[in-house]
Amino acid sequence: MNKKNQVPDRAPHAVQGASAGKQPKKKKSGLLGRIVRRFFLLLFTVILLAFAALVLVMNLVFNGPSPAARIQLTMALVEASATKWVPALFIGEDAVAEIRTSVEGAELTEEVTDTSQVVINKDSALTSNSNEWENYPDGVRIESYSGDTYNAHIMIVKNPAQVYTGISTQNGFSRNVPGKRLTEAIEETGAIAAVNAGAFFDNGTAGAEVGSTPEGLVYSEGKCVWKTGAPPNGITGFAGFNEDDILVVHKDNLTEAQAEELNIRDGCCFGPALIINGEINMEAYNNNSGLNPRTAIGQRADGAVIFVCIDGRQAGSMGGSYADVIDIMVEYGAINACNMDGGSSSVMLYRDTYGRYGEAGQVQMINNYSLLQSQPRRMPNYWLVRAAE
Numbered sequence: 353m354n355k356k357n358q359v360p361d362r363a364p365h366a367v368q369g370a371s372a373g374k375q376p377k378k379k380k381s382g383l384l385g386r387i388v389r390r391f392f393l394l395l396f397t398v399i400l401l402a403f404a405a406l407v408l409v410m411n412l413v414f415n416g417p418s419p420a421a422r423i424q425l426t427m428a429l430v431e432a433s434a435t436k437w438v439p440a441l442f443i444g445e446d447a448v449a450e451i452r453t454s455v456e457g458a459e460l461t462e463e464v465t466d467t468s469q470v471v472i473n474k475d476s477a478l479t480s481n482s483n484e485w486e487n488y489p490d491g492v493r494i495e496s497y498s499g500d501t502y503n504a505h506i507m508i509v510k511n512p513a514q515v516y517t518g519i520s521t522q523n524g525f526s527r528n529v530p531g532k533r534l535t536e537a538i539e540e541t542g543a544i545a546a547v548n549a550g551a552f553f554d555n556g557t558a559g560a561e562v563g564s565t566p567e568g569l570v571y572s573e574g575k576c577v578w579k580t581g582a583p584p585n586g587i588t589g590f591a592g593f594n595e596d597d598i599l600v601v602h603k604d605n606l607t608e609a610q611a612e613e614l615n616i617r618d619g620c621c622f623g624p625a626l627i628i629n630g631e632i633n634m635e636a637y638n639n640n641s642g643l644n645p646r647t648a649i650g651q652r653a654d655g656a657v658i659f660v661c662i663d664g665r666q667a668g669s670m671g672g673s674y675a676d677v678i679d680i681m682v683e684y685g686a687i688n689a690c691n692m693d694g695g696s697s698s699v700m701l702y703r704d705t706y707g708r709y710g711e712a713g714q715v716q717m718i719n720n721y722s723l724l725q726s727q728p729r730r731m732p733n734y735w736l737v738r739a740a741e
Contacts, residue, residue: 414442428642462628472655517618531563531730545737550620551583563730568621591690592619599651643671650689
């Protein structure tokens with residue numbers, strides 16, 4: 353009897369022991385859940401406080417006592433597709449419009465490049481010991497330049513015949529066909545250098561259609577490949593090479609008929625025109641342009657092509673204005689120059705033929721794009737530099 357009575361007594365103890373053994377796991381699981389919840393609560397609080405601080409700082413700048421700071425911040429934001437709506441939240445659409453149009457200075461009296469002012473120097477061999485190219489047998493020279501608010505990169509290409517407009521597709525542009533990153537384009541074409549070029553569709557989102565189609569006229573290797581749309585924010589301008597390898601800059605967006613009359617072989621729209629026939633566009637120079645990453649193309653009187661990329665939106669380089677780009681172009685001898693797409697589109701690549709910047713033959717990123725980007729943006733057109741024959 354005693355043994356039989358002991359059996360029921362043990363079963364409850366075993367159950368209780370099993371239950372008791374599970375208790376610590378429940379406590380551990382509950383503790384972990386509390387830690388996770390508190391972590392995300394802390395993270396949300398930090399993000400909320402950072403956002404609130406950012407809003408307070410921006411409100412202080414927009415509505416503070418410094419008109420210059422308000423103008424700089426407004427123009428820096430409206431020039432970027434993703435943030436162009438922000439200033440109006442603080443100062444209203446009318447104030448934004450007033451800032452964008454408060455320009456001192458005359459418009460360009462020159463409308464288009466006078467090609468007779470450019471005489472391409474074809475007689476000086478790239479390996480000559482008596483010119484600036486003696487140490488650059490591939491005909492590409494790259495220099496750094498620093499301003500008060502920016503770091504810039506200048507690429508000079510001796511032979512303009514090597515420069516052309518590359519495009520992301522040979523089968524017709526479409527919103528359904530993504531553009532190409534410049535790193536892809538330079539590898540696929542075997543070009544020795546690449547720089548971003550004209551305007552393209554950008555609705556300010558991260559959608560795949562951004563960078564798929566151009567805006568404005570595009571010529572590539574003697575053919576008109578696109579002719580609809582226009583650069584954003586009312587910007588006008590065209591830059592392209594004619595069949596004589598002279599950079600033609602026009603202060604307006606060209607039509608196909610005008611381009612055919614000018615014998616354009618490669619080119620695209622953006623702007624504004626910065627220099628035409630040696631005349632500085634004082635309207636652009638005095639424009640309330642913000643401090644942003646910039647890209648521009650120009651040409652010297654001897655035909656050498658000048659590319660400028662200004663770093664921006666970084667701790668060590670806030671960016672440059674149109675005036676900054678013009679100053680660089682003038683210093684490097686440009687007699688014609690045009691602003692290209694900038695912001696997060698600004699990219700300059702060089703195939704390091706002689707190992708000046710790293711391993712020979714590798715493509716090097718010359719400029720520093722935004723810290724928010726992990727790689728260059730997709731785009732439908734870009735400037736490419738063929739290897740010298």
